[in-house]
Amino acid sequence: MKTTTIRTDLPREEKRKGAFMILTFFGIMATAGFLAMSIDLGVVAVFKVRMQNVADAAALAAAQEISIALDEISDQISSGNVQGEVQDANSYAQDQARVMAEHVAELNGMFIDPQIDVLFGQRTLDENSGEATITWGVSPFNAVKVIVRKDNPSQTAPDAKVDLFFAKMFDNDQVALRAEAVAYIDSRDLVVVMDFSGSMVYDSLWRSDSIDKLGQQAIDDGLYNIWTDLDSPTYGNMQFDNDWITIPSDSSSSPKVSLTWKKSTVDITTTKQLDYARLYFSDNKYQNFSSLSGQSKTLSGTGSNSGKLIKYAKVRYKENGREYYADFDLFDYDTLKRGLDLNGVNYPYPSGSWNSFISYCLNDSEVNRAGYxxxxxxxxxxxxxLDAQMPYSSTPELWKTRHYPFNAVKSGGSLLCEFLDGLDFGDHLGLVTYDTYHRVESQLVPDGWVSESVDIGATPITDDYSAIDTIQKHKQAAHYYNTTNVGGGLHEAIKLLDEHSRYGSQKTILLMTDGNANTSDNNWSVPSDFSWNAMTDYNGDGVADYTTSDSHKLYTFVRVKQAIDKGYTIHTMSVGANADRDFMKAIAFAGDGIWVDVPGGTTVAAMEEQMLQAFARIAANVPPPKLTHSESP
Structure with a gap:
């Protein structure tokens, strides 16, 4: 019998040598797969970052076109069709934004279809929560979405899917990618701080600087416009043009005598025969005129009395051999009121009087300068x-008149409201006024002189622009008081923003004045960390380019620092020939805002145009676009 022997003492490794080869093969394949996947994932990740960067840049560039378009029209805009012009600019910006987004993408090697991949919408803030939402397709547009796609299956298309390298081994050689970004323009809580001081009427008065700048005829014409704004009233026998006064005698018997007083000359007229007259002059000397004849005579001082002001006249005339006398005290208010036919005529306003007005005509230096x-x-x-009774409590109807520069400021304020309404970016507006004191303007109460009613006390920073406009239209120069507390106005604006601004909005102050700070609030002090260098180093060399020892201006800068510390932006506007431009420029620099100068020009029309453009520039100075990858930033 044959026997077969089987060895059982071979090493274990020799028994499994083929299995290791199979495992190695599959391990290599798995490693290669993971390596291919990691490389392709890296490519995809890099591409997605690149696409997102392009989307970000294109969205910001597109949104910037809206700001550029608004800035361009601010130099040309005028009252009349403000909303239409703003909306036209917004539509124009839409077209430019598409072009810009496409251009930026192309420069970075990406493709977008500007008609499909660039979307426009309106971003709004909830007044209470500050939460933002964007409604796409609703104009005016203040938000832009740019989509960068790589999802076209055609390999020759500019937006073709991204090629993969090793994934082709698994029959998956392309991947679709997409990135998008949203850029938006923040809405503002903008507080306008208006100068209500008495100097806001100076360009309508016969002041020497106003006559030098505008010419007396322009001021006379402006006074006529103010008169017509008041519905062309007349009192007694006064018409608009100034004229010499004719005074009838006060005798109850006939015949009568009348005297026209022309400063150093008198015209005497009677229905009978003149006989004699005596003229008394301002130096208490007199001159007799005897043997007069006829029914009228023009008399004035002669010799050493030539050109003297006549203050009293006594006239004698005859009838049927009988002598009659008539006395004319030319500085007696009752006599002058008789000549103006004002006896029994009520003075029209709460403050002032006919006697005060007559005294003004006899003594005021500006009236004398004008030759009246x-x-x-x-x-x-x-x-x-305008000059002596300008507050609302004295002459309430001055609010409806075109007195300057105040009317130019109000016209600019109306344009600002129209601009923001047409812009419709969700900006909210508040109004602070200052003079000797300062206050938030939120109410208008009918009182017999004003029929409109406004109450935004619950939301004094509001998107009800018409309410703000109605309030400011019903104000006048020195509406409350006369002097100029610039720092106080700024302080009030900061308080208003602290208490009523919306979360998430840009806080902005527009501070304006036509003159110089000449009063301050009480009980203020300079903070320990106050530094002129930090606020007014224009050149960046560590040295302040503006400082002042004037306490009222220093107080203003203490309030400027308060606004800066809160992150508030301050724009400034200097109005009129006498404004302190360095002061307002320094405030704007410190407040990271813009300074707009309104010099006033040589005509009222030029002043109006400059003011409108200044307010348009502020309205158009929207915040720089911001970026988000969410539609509810």
């Missing part, structure tokens, strides 16, 4: 109201 001293008319009366 000792004359009477509605022109002088309007000037008296």
């Amino acid at each position: 001293r000792y004359q009477f008319g509605m022109m002088n009366l309007v000037h008296y109201w």
